[in-house]
Structures are given as structure tokens and as C-alpha cells.
Amino acid sequence: MKKLSGLCRKPWTAFVWAVALTAMLSISETVSAKKGKTIGIQLYSVMDAMKENPQASVKRLTDMGYNAFELVQWGGDPKVFGLPAEEFKGLCNKNGAAIVSTHSGIQEDRAQEAEVMQRWRKLFEIQKACGGKYFVIPGYQVDYTEKGMKEMCDYFNRVGKIAKEYGLKLGYHNHDAEFKKLKDSDKVMWEYLVENTDPEYVCFELDVYWCTKGGKNPVEYLKKYPNRIELLHIKDDFVIGESGTIDFEGIFNQFYKNGMKDYFVEIETPGFIREKKNADGSKYTQEQVMDEVFKAARKSADYLKRAKFVK
16 A cells, blocks of 8 residues: 555646646736736716716726726816815725826916916825826917917926926827917927927827827827827727727837837717717716716727737
């Protein structure tokens, strides 16, 4: 029996190690699958739902696979979607989502420079409490002249310098109008802005949809300004990838090549959704409209999960 036992020991040991190795690989694959890709979303996409029930909305988005958020912090409200900044950050952490950025802006008022800068500081304090690293101006009123643009650039540099004190980088988000030429120059407004702001204090969030609609090629801009475009808004007519008009593969490939990684899906509710009617002829409620947007968000997340070019 001793000889038999000795003969069985090695095969049995090998079997045990094989089982253990399989289990370890299985656990590793599960953890990897759970972590998945980093997929961001601008919470403005579901703004009404976020204001109504931030807890349920955050969970709904993270369950879809979104794990990076860009906030909206309009008006200087110290609360974030009705919650203190620290509490909202805790809610995101609990659901496995990181806060990366926020959107807000204050128009320059030279007659009240000190007051305006103090308002910026309050906004930066809130974002710092949330743990983000970018603060993006989503739009700005400007006279499309070289003089107006110079004033805008100078203002952004001053604000960006203050943002840096809080560990933040000031950014600017475009729409389609920024790709028009200035009134008194052949220079494109967005290009002027990039070339006349300080890279130490100001970066850019390229909305690839509005860039395309403005007649420009996002990939070419990513090649031309590889160190200035640090964020992307990934957007389509409604669901990401469905229109076939945006070169998402080329955009992501060049963005990663530039050494950047932070992007956010943004879904703007199209008119046909807002005008939808029920069988009885009544218009969709706001809750029904939001449900349609959440469905689009899920489809968009699924598209990005499947896309081999998205890391």
C-alpha cells in the first residue's frame, strides 16, 4: 500500500495544482471582466433624471458600464445634483464611477473682475471636493473679431491660472459655431483660441460631433494639436455609432496615440424623442423621454464596449 500511495501522490498533486490554477485564472478573468473599459458620460445627458433622483440615476448608468463622469455645475450652486459635493463623490465611489470633469462657466465682467474671480474660486472648490481634475467651459459669448478673441484668450488664461491653484485644468468645449472664420480675419475661431491660450493653464475638450457638423475633421485636429486636446465628447445624432457619419475609430486611435484617454459620451435629446406620443395621443412625459435617453445611453455603452478601438 505504501508503494501504491507513493505512485499516486504525483498525479494527485498535479491534479490539485491544475484545479487551483484553473480557479486562479477564472478569478483573474472575472476581475478583469468586471473592471472592463473606462467609459465616460456627461451627466447632462440625463440631467432631468439626475436632478430628480441622483442615486437611482448614477446606479442605472454604472450598471450599463459607465464608470467615469463629467458633471454639470451651473450657477454656482454648492450642491451637486442636490447633494453636498462630498456626498455625491461618495455616491459615485460606491457605484464604481470616478468623477473626472465638470462643466460650468462665467462670462467675463471687467467692471467686477474681483467678484467674478471669487465666483470661479467657489466653483473650483466644489470640483476639487468632488475629486475631478478638469473644469470645462461649455460655451462662451464672444465677438468674432481678433480683438474679441484676444480678450477671450486673456480671460481664459487668467481663470486657468486660478484653476491650477486648485489642482484643476481649465478646458473649453466647442459647438459648431467655433469653426467659422473670424469677421476680420481668415483665422478659424477655434484654432485662434487654441493657438493663443497658455497650454499650462488651458486645454480643450473636442466635441467630435459638433466639430464634424462645423465642417472640420476631428482626426486632423487631433493630429495638428496633439497636446492641447485632452478630452473628447463622443456624440452622434442620438445613439453612438448609429448614424455612420462620425469616424469614431479614427478619432479614438489618434486620441490614444496622442497619449490621452479621457472622453465622455454626451447625448442631446433630439426633437423627435421630445415629440413622441403615446397610443392615446398624449405627449411623452419627462420620465418617458428620460427612459428613451437611458436606452440610447445603454446602446452607446454597448457599442463602445464592443469596439476594439476603444481601450
